[in-house]
Amino acid sequence: MNQPVHSSRSLREVVRPTTFIEPVRLSKRLGVNLTIVTETFQHTGSFKFRAAYNLASKVSQTKIITASSGNYGQAMAYACKLLGKSCTIVMPANSARVKIEAVGEYGGAVDLVDVNAKSRASRVAELARENPDAYVASAYDDPLVIEGNASLGLEIAASGRRFDFIVAPVGGGGLTSGIIKGLRASSSDTRVIGAEPLLANDAARSLREGRIVANESEPQTIADGARTLSIGRHNWEIIREGLFEIIEVPEENIKEAVRLLFALANLKTEPTGALALGAMLADPDRFRGLSVCSVVSGGNVDPQVYQNIIAGQ
């Protein structure tokens, strides 16, 4: 017997409105009129909550299984807790303890897998066979994920602010496709630029080749939220036409962006969260004198990694 589903509030009622920041000194430094849209204070510390809650609230299943070593796992755990559903998050056994703890604190069941013996995908498939009533959730390649992330595009459009460009990180493509979808649903034609690590530039290559191109192995960029093998099929359908372009961001620009956000905007971000500002550092001439919205996707970062970046390492 299924456990009863609690009466659920809509995403709009639950999501924390995003935070707009106009950092004067950082604008001056870059020579742009900069607005930061930060999801670091979203529930669970990243935009992923938008997707997770939307998905978990709309599928009929009361149990959800997903693989995530990062923000999506925390987001899904908390979304399911709010909705009275249960979820299992498959994580590598060597994940940082703080990440495992976080999923647990948000109420998720952690399933640790020794990735040297078995891939996360095969462990998810195994769990799915054991739990035929469960919904197996992708972190990005699902219309419900895109629809959830579209809420951020709707908020940016509804803010009444006008931008020449909105720049946002690209990993699996869930965030940029969602923002594009939300903007267009609001009749905004603001151009969206993706910011992707140069070390993990499958999306940029996909746009150039006109088809989905995958990385051969998990790219070891410091922006760990963008260590995806390829963008998703549902995301690609939106990105191929809707994304203005992708800027490939060298690692040093990502780290410098983390430092600038710390020093001149009082903002703690994870490396993936700083990708959009990193793109502006990588291609400054494109943005000079313009009004630019730089999206910070999340703030959850290992303290030691963060200290090393701030210390210039």
Next chain:
Amino acid sequence: MNQPVHSSRSLREVVRPTTFIEPVRLSKRLGVNLTIVTETFQHTGSFKFRAAYNLASKVSQTKIITASSGNYGQAMAYACKLLGKSCTIVMPANSARVKIEAVGEYGGAVDLVDVNAKSRASRVAELARENPDAYVASAYDDPLVIEGNASLGLEIAASGRRFDFIVAPVGGGGLTSGIIKGLRASSSDTRVIGAEPLLANDAARSLREGRIVANESEPQTIADGARTLSIGRHNWEIIREGLFEIIEVPEENIKEAVRLLFALANLKTEPTGALALGAMLADPDRFRGLSVCSVVSGGNVDPQVYQNIIAGQ
């Protein structure tokens, strides 16, 4: 001849609304229903902009002189820039370069004084004699400062959120007296608790003795925004009756609060900004199970100081 004063917008039009955060994991850790009100994204990175802009926009003088090595100097510099006024910020010659640069970037004139040869106060008096048309601004002991900071109390009251306590840092008393004034003007009787470094507990001692008591020398607390010799006379008139109590916060609790805000709320704060959470760590039983609003006053901190705190030093 005075330079013309630019048409000025009201504080309400210029101030950035404060940021409310509900950090689920931090609430759980403390056993309270916690809301953070953070001024780290206020213009110039601290609540001081509220006071500086209110003062600079309301005095008739077009030149303002003040002594500050920290947030008030940056705030006054930027407020005067927005208002088309000029200002001179007297700073110790050995101030951190980043602080001197910040005042300059916001458009303020920096006057460096060798504090071994001459006190900041006497340098301010000297400048005042040379500029008889200038307004000499206190960072806290001025009705216009309190009125500016009251805007934060008004915002908290207008948010419709109900709290058992609002906890805020105490240095010169400008912030707590302003919050109390704003709350009471909104017919809110929410109790306000001050958080003061134990090493700089002049306000706590003043409350106990029923009169203003001063520190004998500048206290060397890590919360450098609270290194004041005593609270101001105008602040005292409000605090003596309006403040529920003061919690004296040991240095270790201040640092632990900085770490918890970093780890569980994605919030970069300066040590002074973490005082209110530090008070909750110092006296946890008082707050357990209650709805508490913890005010973060600012986020400007030397990178090395911050790294040391995050590293547990």
